Amino acid sequence: MKTNRLGLYAHIPFCERKCNYCDFVSFTGKDEKDFKKYIDELLKEIKDRGSEDYHVDSLYIGGGTPSILPSNLMERLLRKAYDSFKLTKDLEVTIEVNPATVDKEKLNSYRSLGINRISMGVQSFDDTILKKLGRIHSKKDVTDSYNLIRKAGFNNVSMDLMYAVPGQSEALWEESLKEAVLLEPEHISCYSLSLEEGTDFYDSFNKGTLKLPSYDEDVKMYLITGELLSKAGYHRYEISNYCKGGYASRHNLKYWNMEEYLGLGVSAHSFINGVRIENHHTLNEYYGREKVKSTHKNTEYDNISEFIFMGLRKTEGISLKDFEDRFSIPYKVYLKDRQDILKALIDQGFILEEEGRIKYTLKGILGSNRITIDLM
Numbered sequence: 451m452k453t454n455r456l457g458l459y460a461h462i463p464f465c466e467r468k469c470n471y472c473d474f475v476s477f478t479g480k481d482e483k484d485f486k487k488y489i490d491e492l493l494k495e496i497k498d499r500g501s502e503d504y505h506v507d508s509l510y511i512g513g514g515t516p517s518i519l520p521s522n523l524m525e526r527l528l529r530k531a532y533d534s535f536k537l538t539k540d541l542e543v544t545i546e547v548n549p550a551t552v553d554k555e556k557l558n559s560y561r562s563l564g565i566n567r568i569s570m571g572v573q574s575f576d577d578t579i580l581k582k583l584g585r586i587h588s589k590k591d592v593t594d595s596y597n598l599i600r601k602a603g604f605n606n607v608s609m610d611l612m613y614a615v616p617g618q619s620e621a622l623w624e625e626s627l628k629e630a631v632l633l634e635p636e637h638i639s640c641y642s643l644s645l646e647e648g649t650d651f652y653d654s655f656n657k658g659t660l661k662l663p664s665y666d667e668d669v670k671m672y673l674i675t676g677e678l679l680s681k682a683g684y685h686r687y688e689i690s691n692y693c694k695g696g697y698a699s700r701h702n703l704k705y706w707n708m709e710e711y712l713g714l715g716v717s718a719h720s721f722i723n724g725v726r727i728e729n730h731h732t733l734n735e736y737y738g739r740e741k742v743k744s745t746h747k748n749t750e751y752d753n754i755s756e757f758i759f760m761g762l763r764k765t766e767g768i769s770l771k772d773f774e775d776r777f778s779i780p781y782k783v784y785l786k787d788r789q790d791i792l793k794a795l796i797d798q799g800f801i802l803e804e805e806g807r808i809k810y811t812l813k814g815i816l817g818s819n820r821i822t823i824d825l826m
């Protein structure tokens with residue numbers, strides 16, 4: 451019998467301080483005692499949800515700021531995860547790090563624990579912008595920690611950058627991109643700032659004290675990103691993600707390919723056996739006996755909508771054959787009622803149908819939110 455693949459995600463919900471734009475579930479002002487209690491609970495969850503039925507081929511430790519944990523706690527977490535699941539030989543293990551929270555000792559420990567991919571939250575190479583974003587690190591911290599990461603022997607490094615942030619001109623964004631390219635990471639994610647309720651930016655924007663780049667500037671920055679990174683040898687494989695050959699994020703591709711993953715920790719999400727599971731969002735609730743907040747068995751329509759919505763995020767789009775293998779209804783039949791919409795989107799140059807696939811054109815990516823809703 452073929453054993454299914456599985457991605458594991460473990461959420462570490464702690465940060466030294468909250469960035470002004472961020473609404474991820476993460477708590478500040480916690481100490482080592484709190485970290486230990488959390489890891490104890492996470493280990494309980496792994497014990498309950500561990501399974502021999504799957505082969506885990508990716509493990510992603512995200513946050514929050516996972517690199518805030520002392521090495522002994524990270525070691526307990528990884529050892530428990532490794533012991534509780536069957537692992538593939540080529541397991542990809544990623545950890546998100548904030549440049550201000552790594553040092554040589556932690557990086558060496560990550561290496562010895564089998565972590566083979568580092569995702570750095572860089573955001574910008576401009577110190578004024580970093581300050582505005584509320585980041586706890588400077589540009590120099592980024593280059594210093596990047597050099598330490600390479601010295602420790604990591605050969606798969608990703609950087610997160612943000613654009614269309616307050617006070618950022620197109621030229622400033624281009625500067626940051628160039629600085630990133632000079633360091634030659636294998637993977638770069640570029641996110642346009644999204645204004646999230648409950649953040650400092652959200653409040654300042656509503657008070658009228660925060661000015662954001664316009665929609666046109668945002669689009670311009672997206673186009674600059676594509677051109678500059680393509681010239682530097684990076685391939686856009688998802689709306690916001692770029693990599694050098696072979697270095698796409700295996701873990702994130704699971705989300706876009708609607709493959710199975712198990713999310714552990716406060717606020718983590720899972721998709722397994724056709725069921726979407728969401729864990730509790732507060733530490734108090736998560737520390738209770740039941741860690742799961744809600745479950746939802748996907749209907750066939752949910753699965754089809756998600757397959758289209760997530761699949762079109764990839765540059766290669768969706769394969770009509772995959773669609774037909776997965777669902778009981780051929781794509782063209784499913785689309786029958788929406789045939790006019792698809793034709794119009796193709797005629798208007800938003801969508802391309804070629805070699806058995808449907809994908810966005812660049813014009814389509816720029817209007818993607820509206821278009822996928824039309825197609826679902």
Ligand SMILES: C[S@@+](CC[C@H](N)C(=O)[O-])C[C@H]1O[C@@H](n2cnc3c(N)ncnc32)[C@H](O)[C@@H]1O
Pocket residue numbers: 471472473474512513514515546547548549570571572573610611612641642643644645646
């Ligand atoms: C959970 S963070 C991981 C890294 C780590 N916490 C750090 O910031 O150093 C994931 C990434 O999401 C992006 N991000 C977070 N909030 C965002 C927002 N409101 N708009 C756009 N991108 C955002 C940032 O690029 C961030 O690095």
Ligand code: SF4
Pocket residue numbers: 464465467468469472473474476513514515548571
């Ligand atoms: S962006 Fe990263 S470091 Fe900043 S608050 Fe969010 S999770 Fe924490």
